Amino acid sequence: MTDRALSVVRAGALTCVEDEGRFGHAHLGVPRSGALDLPASRLANRLVGNAPGAAVLETTVNGCAVRPRCAVTVAVTGAPCPVTVEGRAVAWGAPVRVPSGAVVEVGAATRGVRSYLAFAGGITVEPVLASRSTDLLSGLGPPPLRDGAVLPLGRPERGCPHVDVAPAPGVADELVLRVRPGPRADWFTADAPRVLATGRYRVSSASNRIGLRTEGPALRRAVEGELPSEGMVLGAVQVPPDGLPVVFLADHPTTGGYPVIGVVPEPDLAAAAQAGPGTPLRFVLGRRL
Numbered sequence: 001m002t003d004r005a006l007s008v009v010r011a012g013a014l015t016c017v018e019d020e021g022r023f024g025h026a027h028l029g030v031p032r033s034g035a036l037d038l039p040a041s042r043l044a045n046r047l048v049g050n051a052p053g054a055a056v057l058e059t060t061v062n063g064c065a066v067r068p069r070c071a072v073t074v075a076v077t078g079a080p081c082p083v084t085v086e087g088r089a090v091a092w093g094a095p096v097r098v099p100s101g102a103v104v105e106v107g108a109a110t111r112g113v114r115s116y117l118a119f120a121g122g123i124t125v126e127p128v129l130a131s132r133s134t135d136l137l138s139g140l141g142p143p144p145l146r147d148g149a150v151l152p153l154g155r156p157e158r159g160c161p162h163v164d165v166a167p168a169p170g171v172a173d174e175l176v177l178r179v180r181p182g183p184r185a186d187w188f189t190a191d192a193p194r195v196l197a198t199g200r201y202r203v204s205s206a207s208n209r210i211g212l213r214t215e216g217p218a219l220r221r222a223v224e225g226e227l228p229s230e231g232m233v234l235g236a237v238q239v240p241p242d243g244l245p246v247v248f249l250a251d252h253p254t255t256g257g258y259p260v261i262g263v264v265p266e267p268d269l270a271a272a273a274q275a276g277p278g279t280p281l282r283f284v285l286g287r288r289l
Helices: 038-048 192-198 266-273
Strands: 005-010 016-018 056-060 064-068 072-078 083-085 088-090 096-098 104-106 114-119 150-152 175-181 201-203 211-215 236-238 246-248 260-263 280-285
Touching: 038 056, 038 072, 038 114, 038 266, 056 064, 064 114, 083 096, 104 114, 175 266, 192 260, 192 280
Parallel strands: 175 280
Antiparallel strands: 005 064, 005 150, 016 056, 056 114, 064 104, 072 096, 072 114, 083 088, 083 104, 175 260, 201 211, 201 280, 211 246, 236 246, 236 260
16 A cells, blocks of 8 residues: 555544535625635644645544555644554644555544644645635535545655644633624623523534524514525625524525624634534624724
């Protein structure tokens, strides 16, 4: 086994190929997609000497196991988890040299939800609209991993600096999301902003790459019915008929007919990617964030 590729031994609950996403196609109904925790994905690439946008594996909750068909340097970041090579424990959050044919196992997350596995040279599946990302909503990009699948690897880049270890943010016990008001805040009752800012919310188990769903007090509408479909952006806080806010993540629809009470700034969304079901959630409203 000398070719530059890897075979999937255990796909895990949901493991996807992700890079930094597709830009400039919302008018065609194609969302950005890409890694939900971009800082973690970029750090994994930095540790193995890749450019920030190289494609990595994003695992969900219970990790995955792969067998590289060539010697390669790997790194795991994001949700802390045990990492082994041929059953031997190796470092999380640091580059590890893996021999050809050895099984790399990313274990279940001990905190958080999503871990990122980078390979020197990146995963080089065929790009679609200039991205290698799996998009669960549109179906673009490679399908989620399945046992036995084979993924190609690129050759390590020259001139990309890498580090042996780097600080990584921890996973907080409480998710705090800042919210800029609008654009349809006037569709809600006068007390809706107070309810959103003071309500005891938790992350719902129905959350996924499309949106972070919530459990807690419902927001009441002052205007009934639906809007004509309008554009939706990353971080939009949309409120469906049940009144429970949904924060749109990377695979979100590009249009929608439910009103948006506010928008979470992109820097806050990495923490949302690591918030598991039941995590306490607090919204902080402000005009200038």
